[in-house]
Amino acid sequence: MEDESGSLPPKSDFSAWYNDVLWRAEIMDVRYPVKGLYVWFPFGFGLRRHTYTILRGLLDGSGHDETLFPLLIPKTEFMKEAEHIKGFEEEVYWVTHGGLTELDVPLALRPTSETAMYPMFALWVRSHADLPIKIYQIVNTFRYETKHTRPLIRLREITSFKEAHTAHATWDEAAAQVETALSLYTQFYDDLCIPVIISRRPDWDKFPGADYTMAVDALMPDGRTLQVGTAHHLGTHFSKTFNITYEDATGEQQFVSQTCYGISERCIAAAIGVHGDDRGLVLPPKVAPVQVVIIPIIMKKQAEEVRAAAEALKAELEATGLRVKVDDRELRPGAKYYHWEMRGVPLRIEVGPRDLAAGTVVAATRDGEKMTLLRAGLAGEIPSVLAAFAGRLREQAEASLTSRIVQAESVDAAVEATKTGIAVVNWCGDEACAEAIEKETNASVLGTEVRNAHIGKSEGACIVCGRPGTSTVIARTY
């Protein structure tokens, strides 16, 4: 499937680079004959698997139980929560027939699973002792997106939709769970070496049926932000609709308070976009399908010894849990370097006759650090080499984000700042002022109550009307 002809566009031409690298690094095959649906190549599927292993570990480690609900939702349930319907009625796919038989109740393909899960929550929750519920599932969901679809970014079948849903005795407990979700997401993106900005979405952008929405945004190389996660406080909107109640200590029936929080394969789009370079992917070691590639330098003499040494090293590194490949194809080394750099392999180790004689190897990390390492005890060195590489990825991404966050004291300054990144402005919270800002900047109000080490909690006059405002992030978005 590899297409060596021609070269990858420069990353500065991000849209072309992104589409091309998904093909050349064998992540996704976009030729599937349904708009917004794409095929995972095996290498890409490995990247997905390692990424979601981290996410599962964080969820399981913070008291969530993984589960699985049906894909099909009866229209009777789907149509129960008014705001939810309004928010999704233009996006939901309907199944109307089973074979030649028309269904008496049309079935929705889940766009998200509130209306599949919450009728069951009503059966599960009787007393206080049944709370909290903290479950998640990693499933495919379907949204008839009318905006420009893009692999990993805006899909009609979201293949890797991690949705968590919780139920609590009180509103405050649910609010605390939203905070837990946000710190879990921050840890997850830190594992991917991706810095994020967390903010509270304006009310017109919150999840349909939620009290409020907290969002996690990453900044992509083209200066647009990508919403890579959200956490919603649902209050009692859904528990009132689906009658999810528990008997409290006084014997009163109380509606539960709920949250839900989701991440899709956009997390992989962010890892590809934020870290990639002109030679292809640059993958954080924790998620790289191949963490170390060994290149035997085959010469006439000692060819067999070199091959054997490469295989022995592979076995030794795999024994420590690393994902290792030996590339002994009949290709010149440069072609091999190109192949694995395209696939973002964090560490390359060259083994040749000179190395055998010297008892060393030449190692190169994907960001260009070259070093000669002792062959003896090499396996013990790799984790720190990879950790240092991940640290450099994190620093570079952090620097790239902060260099594109600009405090803007006026609408004109916000127009300039949002051409390349994120403007931080004071906004009074009035929708009319937001519309004025969005119109002038051709960007969006991402949110308020901003949480990011580099963005202060400034207060000051709204840049439109002059009334008291608070710091708000503005950016062009996907």
Ligand SMILES: Nc1ncnc2c1ncn2[C@@H]1O[C@H](COS(=O)(=O)NC(=O)[C@@H](N)CS)[C@@H](O)[C@H]1O
């Ligand atoms: N069409 C899409 N393609 C890829 N990812 C998407 C798409 N729509 C939403 N997402 C991602 O999925 C996340 C969760 O979606 S959501 O609508 O905000 N929230 C929910 O559906 C809630 N039920 C929480 S699970 C979003 O933050 C966004 O990162």
Ligand SMILES: [Zn+2]
């Ligand atoms: Zn204002």
